[in-house]
Amino acid sequence: MRPAYGRVTLRPLEEFSDADWRRLQSHFRDPEIAHLNGTPPNRMPLWLLKRLLKTDSKRPDRATFGIFDERDDFIGTTELYDVRGDIGTLGIIIGERTHWAGGYGPEAMHALLGYAFDVLGLGTVRLNTFGDNLRAQRAFRKVGFREVDRRPDADGRIDVRMELARAEWRPGPDHGLGAGQLGRTAQSSDPSK
Numbered sequence: 001m002r003p004a005y006g007r008v009t010l011r012p013l014e015e016f017s018d019a020d021w022r023r024l025q026s027h028f029r030d031p032e033i034a035h036l037n038g039t040p041p042n043r044m045p046l047w048l049l050k051r052l053l054k055t056d057s058k059r060p061d062r063a064t065f066g067i068f069d070e071r072d073d074f075i076g077t078t079e080l081y082d083v084r085g086d087i088g089t090l091g092i093i094i095g096e097r098t099h100w101a102g103g104y105g106p107e108a109m110h111a112l113l114g115y116a117f118d119v120l121g122l123g124t125v126r127l128n129t130f131g132d133n134l135r136a137q138r139a140f141r142k143v144g145f146r147e148v149d150r151r152p153d154a155d156g157r158i159d160v161r162m163e164l165a166r167a168e169w170r171p172g173p174d175h176g177l178g179a180g181q182l183g184r185t186a187q188s189s190d191p192s193k
Helices: 018-029 031-037 046-057 104-119 134-142
Strands: 008-012 063-068 074-084 087-094 124-130 146-152 158-165
Touching: 008 104, 018 031, 018 046, 018 074, 046 063, 063 104, 074 104, 087 104, 104 124, 104 134, 124 134, 134 158
Parallel strands: 087 124
Antiparallel strands: 008 063, 063 074, 074 087, 124 158, 146 158
């Protein structure tokens, strides 16, 4: 399944090309992206990163996708993790700087939220971001997330918790999922795409 919204299509890791994996590795190594994520830049060799992420994506409490733009270029990753009962946690990285502040993050979140609410049947999706990541907070609010808590973490950064309930979500005109039925998903006859 390839959830889609607007200009983006989400694809599972199994469909990544070697070039997609190298781009993902460069995103994880980027110091600014790492800071926004609250992690050190990743220095794993590509073979180990691939193995780790592929294994992790097979867990029953996780759904991980690559984000592909309208030109079919890999631009980032998004996932649902810690899925328990009817609650899951959203994570997203738009790793290609050329796609920052261009609306790709909200479109990818709309695609993932359609999957979360209409396919997995989740009732609430939550997320964490940092108080200094204003661009991410704007993107989260744009798709309907509301702030529920703000507190300092162990390093003194402000941790912002946000959530979105299925009843509060407005999928938008490009979503194609409505009335509980699966609508627009991108398909390809080529399994490597």
